[in-house]
Structure formats: structure tokens, C-alpha cells
Amino acid sequence: MIATESLSKRFPRVTALDRLSVDIGPGVTGLVGANGAGKSTLIKILLGLSPATEGRAEVLGLDVATRGAEIREQVGYMPEHDCLPPDVSATEFVVHMARMSGLPPTAARERTADTLRHVGLYEERYRPMGGYSTGMKQRVKLAQALVHDPKLVLLDEPTNGLDPVGRDDMLGLIRRVHTDFGISVLVTSHLLGELERTCDHVVVIDGGTLLRSSSTSDFTRDSGSLAVEVTDSDAVPDGTGALAAALAAAGLTVQPAGGTGEYAAAGPGHVLLVDVAGEETYDTVRDAVAGLGLGLVRMEQRRHRIAEVFRTDEQPQQTHAWGAAPQERGSTDAA
């Protein structure tokens, strides 16, 4: 879908992209980077709207330097910033955008109705957009990117400004753009955690250079530890402590999981992380739990969170590329 080769963009005071080479296939791909990492600059180059200083890029096999107009016919674009005229309705605006993309009047009206329905705008679609909430405006921006039935959409920070519920809704919509319509998606965000749930593939850039490009499952591959949670009993009031001692006595390496992030609900110290030494580790845990007469609440292979892949000794900043969304609903990021 997208290929860049040693792509650079230099402004007088800053290098926004620095010899970026990356291949992006079909599906939903997340482009993650801190503010200023070069995400919007890359999107503008891919649309043929801004020339690269060096290197080359192709979108759908078309060279961005020479075939920008053809690319824009086949690619939808949702810009980051608010760009909607306040005095017109969503329907009028999206019909206009569909006409601009070359659809005849009837098809433009039909596609507009379908697309606005898909993004969840109903009676409000006839009201002037100036009175819309941020979530509704983001939906209109998404609808205008989809209305001409593109093969690929480039979505620049579509969850910006949304509350946790709005963010989840938008991410669900983005996923369905691919599953329901077969349209490939490149979506940018400065929050790794939210893309983990939405994307098949994640590309991480920092300072205009490629940090990593891999499938989401590679990012979140098995961590080699088992999360175990047990109930206490009358006979064993500290079930977790007793189990930890029993497992250590059996030669396993055990440590309590932190009381935040994915195991927050269990409370601090209530989930044990057991290093998996081999298949027999599962039997050892099961036998120890049964031997103590405890109830087994969970025993699961723990997977890495994307955020952990980039965790450093420093506390990550909320605005950093690998920070978790603030108050993210249902988020299991520990960052």
C-alpha cells in the first residue's frame, strides 16, 4: 500500500523526516510517534501535497512526486485539525466533498447518507456543524475521508480531543472501516496503547526516523511468564503468600505483579508472575494450588503490552509516544 525509501523532509530549522524507509501493507496500520515525530509531515508527502527533500515514496504503486492527483483520487484523508465550516450541515459538507472527488450528484447524496450512517451521525446531520461536539466533528471528518470509497484512508490523530468513551467508539469505527468495507487504514496517534487494540501492524517513528515496524502480535508476543491469581481460604488466609512460598520451594521464580495496570482490579500483590520454565510449570502451579486447597481465579500466559517494549528507566511522559492514554477506559497499560 505504502512504501518509502530513505525519505527525508528538512525545514530550515528542523528535520521532520530523516531517511525513513518503511513498507506498509493492507489492513489497519498504526503510525505512532510523540508530538513532532513527523507523522503529519509523512502523511502530507504521501498525499503528494508536500514535496520530500530527499528519497522517494509510493502509495498504491504511484510515485508521490509525480502522481499526487491520482493518489488523492484513491486515498481518503482525515486531517488532524478542525477544518469544518461552521455554518453548513454535515450532509451538505460531505456531499460537497463527494462531488469534489468526482461523484455525480445522485451518487454523492447516496454515498453521503450511507457514510454518515456508518459513522453514527443521524438526525444531527442536518444541523450546522458549528454546534457539533468534538466527537461529532471527528465523525464528519472521517465520513468525508470515506465518501468516495477509497482503497486507503490516512487518518491523522482521529482520537484527538475525545474523552475515553469517544476514543473507544472512534477506534471501533476505524476497525470497521477495514472489516466492513475492506478499506486499508493508516492511523496516527501519539498513544501506543490505543493502537494496540485497533491495528494489525504498528510503525513507530521518533524524530523522523523509524524505531520499529512490526505486527501488533510481534509487539505483544508472549512474555514467558504466567499470571496466577488465587482465592484465600479459611485455612489459608493469605493464599497468595502461601502459593508464592510453595512455588518458590518447588524451584520456580515468582514475583508479585504491580498493583496498577492490567492487574489493578485484583489489588496490589494479588497476582503472582511465575517464570515459565517449561510445560511442567503449569502442572506445578496447578498442584500447588490444589495442595493448599485454594481456588484458582486465573492462570494465564502473560503477553507484553506494546508500551513495555519501549519502557525505559525514566517515567514515561503522557505526551510521549509510548505513554498510555490518560484515564483510558478499560486500559490495561501500566505505563
Ligand SMILES: Nc1ncnc2c1ncn2[C@@H]1O[C@H](COP(=O)(O)OP(=O)(O)OP(=O)(O)O)[C@@H](O)[C@H]1O
Ligand atoms: N511547515 C513547516 N515548517 C517548519 N517546520 C515544520 C513544518 N511542518 C512541520 N514542521 C516541524 O516538523 C516536525 C514534525 O512535525 P509533524 O507535524 O510532522 O509532527 P507530528 O508527528 O505530526 O506531530 P503532531 O501530532 O504534533 O502534529 C516538528 O518539529 C514541526 O515543528
